[in-house]
Amino acid sequence: MNIVLVGMPGAGKSTIGVLLAKRVAFDFIDSDLNIQNKTGESLQETMDRDGYLRLREVEEEVLSELNVKNSVISTGGSAVYGAKAMKHLKKDGIVIFIRASLDELKNRVSNYENRGIARRPDQTFQELFDERELLYNKYADLIVDSIKGQQDSMIEEIIKALRARGLKLEHAI
């Protein structure tokens, strides 16, 4: 069984993911790095040359090809646009929506224009937030609020919720 983190850019998926993996003695995958490995370039370079839809396409390929167990998978914020990938991840994974407020995200993502977010060029942060909120909720098995400076207690909350769902986590400390 895997633990899959979804949510907006800046929500804390990568930060929480690696800490959580260490806590529960799972492997850790940040799918953004897998994408860069596959393309041999940065996410921004892929998007600059081929557009944001191409980045979403590669992301879906990478996620659909994952064949892992006992792993925490921190996805990129646009992963939920890939229905096939999400179906694949949900087959053997619990999906956790790391939910941050729009205001908190705005503080954390200061460089919205050039941070490599896979979005329509005319789309505002608010519009993107609203569009994606629906998708994160649709795929989430669990929702955990991303509280400023509270990474440790978020991890406690996740472990508690996973155990309540029957996940063994026998090596968790």
Ligand SMILES: Nc1ncnc2c1ncn2[C@@H]1O[C@H](COP(=O)(O)OP(=O)(O)O)[C@@H](O)[C@H]1O
């Ligand atoms: N709970 C939190 N409180 C304060 N800052 C956080 C929290 N979680 C993440 N951050 C910060 O927000 C930024 C984005 O985090 P990151 O893990 O890269 O998010 P994501 O992978 O969801 O885009 C980083 O600078 C990180 O240190």
Ligand SMILES: O=C(O)C1=C[C@@H](OP(=O)(O)O)[C@@H](O)[C@H](O)C1
């Ligand atoms: O939300 C997005 O469109 C994206 C988020 C990024 O990952 P993080 O969510 O980890 O920042 C990365 O996958 C890519 O730049 C696109």
Ligand SMILES: [Mg+2]
């Ligand atoms: Mg990330």
